[in-house]
Amino acid sequence: xxxxxxxxxxxxxxxxxxxxxxxxxxxxxxxxxxxxxxxxxxxxxxxxxxxxxxxxxxxxxxxxxxxxxxxxxxxxxxxxxxxxxxxxxxxxxxxxxxxxxxxxxxxxxxxxxxxxxxxxxxxxxxxxxxxxxxxxxxxxxxxxxxxxxxxxxxxxxxxxxxxxxxxxxxxxxxxxxxxxxxxxxxxxxxxxxxxxxxxxxxxxxxxxxxxxxxxxxxxxxxxxxxxxxxxxxxxxxxxxxxxxxxxx
Numbered sequence: 001x002x003x004x005x006x007x008x009x010x011x012x013x014x015x016x017x018x019x020x021x022x023x024x025x026x027x028x029x030x031x032x033x034x035x036x037x038x039x040x041x042x043x044x045x046x047x048x049x050x051x052x053x054x055x056x057x058x059x060x061x062x063x064x065x066x067x068x069x070x071x072x073x074x075x076x077x078x079x080x081x082x083x084x085x086x087x088x089x090x091x092x093x094x095x096x097x098x099x100x101x102x103x104x105x106x107x108x109x110x111x112x113x114x115x116x117x118x119x120x121x122x123x124x125x126x127x128x129x130x131x132x133x134x135x136x137x138x139x140x141x142x143x144x145x146x147x148x149x150x151x152x153x154x155x156x157x158x159x160x161x162x163x164x165x166x167x168x169x170x171x172x173x174x175x176x177x178x179x180x181x182x183x184x185x186x187x188x189x190x191x192x193x194x195x196x197x198x199x200x201x202x203x204x205x206x207x208x209x210x211x212x213x214x215x216x217x218x219x220x221x222x223x224x225x226x227x228x229x230x231x232x233x234x235x236x237x238x239x240x241x242x243x244x245x246x247x248x
Contacts, residue, residue, distance in 0.1 A: 014084060021080065025073040036068050040155055043125040048132060053151035060152040071159060078109060108170045115166035123165070124158065172203070192233050200229045 029036060044051070055061060082105045090098050132147060192199075204225050 018077070018080070018084075022073055022077055025076050026069050029069045029072050030065065033065050033068065036072060039120075040068070040158060043120065044128055044149075044154070047125055047129055051132075052148065053154065054148050055151055057152075060150070064152050064155050067156065067159070082109070104174050108174050111170040111173050112166045115169040116162050119162050119165045120158075124162065127161075192236060196229060196233055200225055203229070 041053070086098070086101055086105075093101070204222050
């Protein structure tokens with residue numbers, strides 16, 4: 001048997017295993033879709049229990065079910081895919097590359113899940129409250145404005161918003177980890193000393209594109225990013241002090 005046939009056979013069996021595993025996960029999520037519906041609308045229900053969702057098209061619920069099933073199925077099977085990717089390439093990697101890959105994938109997945117659930121349970125209710133507090137439902141007002149939310153738009157927007165926030169958080173942490181792994185601490189210090197203000201401005205500007213234009217939220221986010229950047233700068237200085245490196 002030729003050597004490349006071994007790779008094709010291995011790829012074939014892994015592909016069959018992946019399709020089977022993904023199908024089982026998809027079936028489990030699909031069969032318990034009501035629980036995932038509840039998870040998605042939980043921040044909304046806690047704040048606006050008197051509200052209701054509407055379905056404007058006959059296929060809205062069908063589209064939501066498919067999107068949620070695919071999203072969470074892929075999220076659950078991601079560790080298996082990253083492990084197979086590692087097994088396929090590890091024979092051509094050095095030891096430090098294997099270690100770096102394990103650290104980065106684990107760090108990315110962990111912080112993606114952490115950011116996803118943190119945003120869903122803590123930040124997202126604030127966003128919802130901002131968008132829906134403009135209603136005029138006082139019976140003494142001549143004008144009465146009451147909003148009704150489309151269920152499909154709500155789910156698609158929340159998934160996009162939470163995924164972007166979590167991906168940004170994971171990307172920043174993984175980038176910082178990569179810089180520490182490859183570069184000397186003195187290089188990181190010199191880079192931060194020169195570009196730390198620009199880095200903070202870019203992070204704040206990008207996050208402002210994702211969050212609603214609420215003044216208090218923007219002030220809180222700017223302070224949070226400032227504290228994070230300064231804390232990172234302090235950690236770098238502490239590491240340099242421990243190594244007793246002199247800077248010019």
